[in-house]
Amino acid sequence: MYKAAFFVFGLSVAVISYGAEPVLDNERVTVWDTTMPLPPAQHDFVAVSLSHVGSAIFGHKGDVVGKAGLRTVVIEFKDHPLALIANTSGYPLAFPRANAKKLLENDRVVVWDNVWHAGKPTPMHFHDKDALVVYEATGTLQSTSADGKQVVGDYQFGQVRFSPRDHTHSELLVGGHGHAVVLELK
Secondary structure (H helix, E strand, O other), X not given: OOEEEEEEOOEEEEEEEOOOOOOEEOOOEXXXXXXXXXXXXXXXXXXXXXXXXXXXXXXXXXXXXXXXOEOEEEEEEOOOOOOOOOOOOOOOEOOOOXXXXXXXXXXXXXXXXXXXXXXXXXXXXXXXXXXXXXXXXXXXXXXXXXXOOEEEEEEOOOOEEEEOOOEEEEEEEEEEOEEEEEEEEO
């Protein structure tokens, strides 16, 4: 079975065998990175195929997801809705935006196929929803908050990060390639 290190918020959290343990588990989601079919899903989910970049499908509780030999990130949605928050930042919402194509939307999630281009920052924007990012390229992003603070973060193909809502920033690809499927949780 294939093993890999995973990172959440830039910290190493586990070295796991795909399909054996979740790569991320919090009050909102359980995330699996697998190359094998999983048992029937305990919740509705989105599956992001890392073999078909820029794609995602929505599935329902009880469905079996994954295919032997094809790497898939499966995000199961827990029943933990959050109250809406108002955007008082004065900036537009994170999505929709240039270079992001909506893949699907329902009452649980909005899924975007997002591309960053070197030297072209996103406009300053506000995240009103928790987001889960499945990176489909390896690169480095610089995040600049509304007060000018900058944080640079590296990511790898297949890496998964959870980003809590209620923050404002812009993003700039400063190295490598920038491509991800971004799930905004409702």
